[in-house]
Amino acid sequence: MIQIRLGQAKKHLSREEFGQRYRASFIDPAFRAEESAIARLEEIAWQAYEEGRKAPFTQKAGAGYADPDYDLSVEWQATKDRLDAAQAKWSDTSTPSRVLLICASARNDATCPGEMSKSFRLLQLAKEELEQAHIQPDVLDLSLLTSEYGKNIFPCKGCASTAMPLCHWPCSCYPNHALNQTNDWMAEIYERWTAAHAVIIITPVYWYQSPSPLKLMIDRLVCADGGNPDPTSTSGKKAAKAKELEMAGWNYPQHLAGRAYGLIVHGDVTGVDDSRRALSDWLDWMGFIDAGTQARLGRYIGYYEPYANSHETLDADVAIQQESRNVAIAVAKAVTELRAGRLQAVQADVKRPRPK
Numbered sequence: 001m002i003q004i005r006l007g008q009a010k011k012h013l014s015r016e017e018f019g020q021r022y023r024a025s026f027i028d029p030a031f032r033a034e035e036s037a038i039a040r041l042e043e044i045a046w047q048a049y050e051e052g053r054k055a056p057f058t059q060k061a062g063a064g065y066a067d068p069d070y071d072l073s074v075e076w077q078a079t080k081d082r083l084d085a086a087q088a089k090w091s092d093t094s095t096p097s098r099v100l101l102i103c104a105s106a107r108n109d110a111t112c113p114g115e116m117s118k119s120f121r122l123l124q125l126a127k128e129e130l131e132q133a134h135i136q137p138d139v140l141d142l143s144l145l146t147s148e149y150g151k152n153i154f155p156c157k158g159c160a161s162t163a164m165p166l167c168h169w170p171c172s173c174y175p176n177h178a179l180n181q182t183n184d185w186m187a188e189i190y191e192r193w194t195a196a197h198a199v200i201i202i203t204p205v206y207w208y209q210s211p212s213p214l215k216l217m218i219d220r221l222v223c224a225d226g227g228n229p230d231p232t233s234t235s236g237k238k239a240a241k242a243k244e245l246e247m248a249g250w251n252y253p254q255h256l257a258g259r260a261y262g263l264i265v266h267g268d269v270t271g272v273d274d275s276r277r278a279l280s281d282w283l284d285w286m287g288f289i290d291a292g293t294q295a296r297l298g299r300y301i302g303y304y305e306p307y308a309n310s311h312e313t314l315d316a317d318v319a320i321q322q323e324s325r326n327v328a329i330a331v332a333k334a335v336t337e338l339r340a341g342r343l344q345a346v347q348a349d350v351k352r353p354r355p356k
Contacts, residue, residue, distance in 0.1 A: 002243045018046055045180070054176045067232035076231065079170045079187045086194040096136050097335045099328075100196035101127055103141045104203035104214035111147035118301060118314050119202045122264055122324045126200055129328035135335060138192055142213035150183045156219035159242075160226065164250050164356065165234055166242035169227030171220055173237075186220045193221070197335045198260035198291070199283075200327060205267035205275050218282060225286045226252035226356060252355045257287025260338055262295035262331040264324050268310065272298040289343060291334035294326045 013021070022042045031038060048056075055073035062068050089095050105117035123139065130137045144151055154174050160167040174184040193199065203214055210218070228234065234242045261283045265276040276298040280290065290296060299320045302313035314320070337343040 002240075002247070004239050004243075012050070015046065018049060022046075048178045051178070053178045056177055061232045065232040066230050067235065070232035070235065072232065073172065075175060075187075076168075076170070076172050079190065080229075082191045083170055083194050086191050090195055090197065093339060096134075097197050097332075097339060098136045098138060098195055099130050099331060099335065100138045100140055100192055100199040101130075102199060102201045102203075102214075102217075103139070103143060104201055104211050106143055106146050106206075106211045106213050108141070108143040108147055115311070117143065117204070118266065118310060119204055119264075121311075121314065122266070122320075123200075123202045125321055125324045126202065126262075126264070126328035129325045130332055133329070133332035135332050138196065140189065140192060142211075142217065145185070145213045145216075151185050152181075152183050153185050153189075153213065153216040153220060154181050155216060156222060159237070160222050162239050163242035163246040164226045164252065165228040165245040166237060166239060167223045167227045168231045168234075169223045169229045169253075169255050171223050171227075172231050186217070189217060189220075190224075193224070193256055196259060197339060198262070198331050199288070200262040200264065200295075200331055201279060202264040202324075203266075203275070203279075205265065205271040208271035208274065210275060210279070221256075221286070224256045225254055226250070227255065229253070229255075250355075254287040258338075258344065259288050260291050260331055260334040260343070261288045262291050262327045263297060264327050265298045266301050266320070268300060268302055268307070269304060272300060289334065289338065291327075291330045295330035295334070297323050297327050299323065 019042055022045055023038065026038050055075065057074040058071035059074055059077070060068065061070045061072040065072070090098075101123050103117065103120050103123045105119035107113045107115070107117040108120065109116045120141065120143075127137045127139065142153075145153060156171075157173050159173065170190045171186060174186070175182045201214070203210060206212070209215070228242075228245075233245060263276055263279055265272050265279065267275075276296060280296060284290065297320075301317060301320060302310050305313055334343060
């Protein structure tokens with residue numbers, strides 16, 4: 001029996017501290033007219049917190065699950081159903097090819113920076129090439145986390161490090177209504193990754209690494225690589241059950257394997273190559289297929305030049321504009337070969353002696 005190590009978690013918030021945090025959302029004086037209503041809602045929220053009502057809407061899991069009588073979250077099941085439908089469509093060779101274009105910059109002109117990102121501009125070039133190749137682009141702009149009301153990507157809680165079967169596909173950690181961890185964008189993002197035949201990530205370098213919106217998404221995609229598609233097998237989040245399953249032998253299913261990828265990584269001083277390699281290693285590990293050297297781009301835009309005129313620098317750098325287009329051209333070619341069954345045919349089908 002493996003020991004479960006406990007003792008890190010702090011005690012629940014006091015009633016007073018909970019109230020202070022809850023009311024922080026209503027600090028605007030305009031809410032004072034509804035003070036009594038806010039107080040009533042606060043008491044309801046406190047009871048949900050105290051009782052740990054993570055998933056207030058459940059239904060019996062039913063046939064196909066290890067425990068048909070388990071009370072499964074209705075919201076989780078809805079996400080799972082959408083992923084299953086997206087995977088079925090992805091597998092259908094008669095459907096149009098689809099590429100997920102990810103703008104990973106946190107900057108856009110709808111909020112504090114007051115200007116669009118260079119990543120978004122490079123994404124538009126790639127999008128044009130995909131459209132010319134008659135491939136459907138799906139633009140995922142992660143900067144909406146900074147500028148759109150109520151849109152969240154919550155951090156990964158690290159369930160896989162307790163035991164891989166505790167990490168569910170799709171993630172069942174959110175929403176958590178008891179902790180006000182709602183409006184989790186990942187429920188939609190999982191579906192969009194599943195529907196894509198390839199992904200192209202366009203990202204700047206922030207302090208030698210990926211921007212925080214991209215890293216949040218990457219961490220939450222851990223469930224796509226080895227995650228458990230049946231939360232009833234661990235009775236939700238029962239660590240002991242998950243450890244037993246892993247020690248009995250876990251097959252680490254790669255739920256998104258077989259898709260192609262491209263990368264456009266840009267910076268202004270340093271970190272481009274390290275960031276590009278890290279992203280390539282991550283996608284390779286997930287079972288994605290690189291679209292060739294032309295699809296993995298790392299470049300500086302205005303090396304050690306001012307930030308203020310960096311868009312003008314990009315205007316003048318016609319080479320990186322064409323290189324960004326080339327990434328999309330290479331990915332489009334890879335998608336065509338992939339869906340025809342020719343790209344994977346040249347890859348060795350070997351089993352990992354160390355699956356994780």
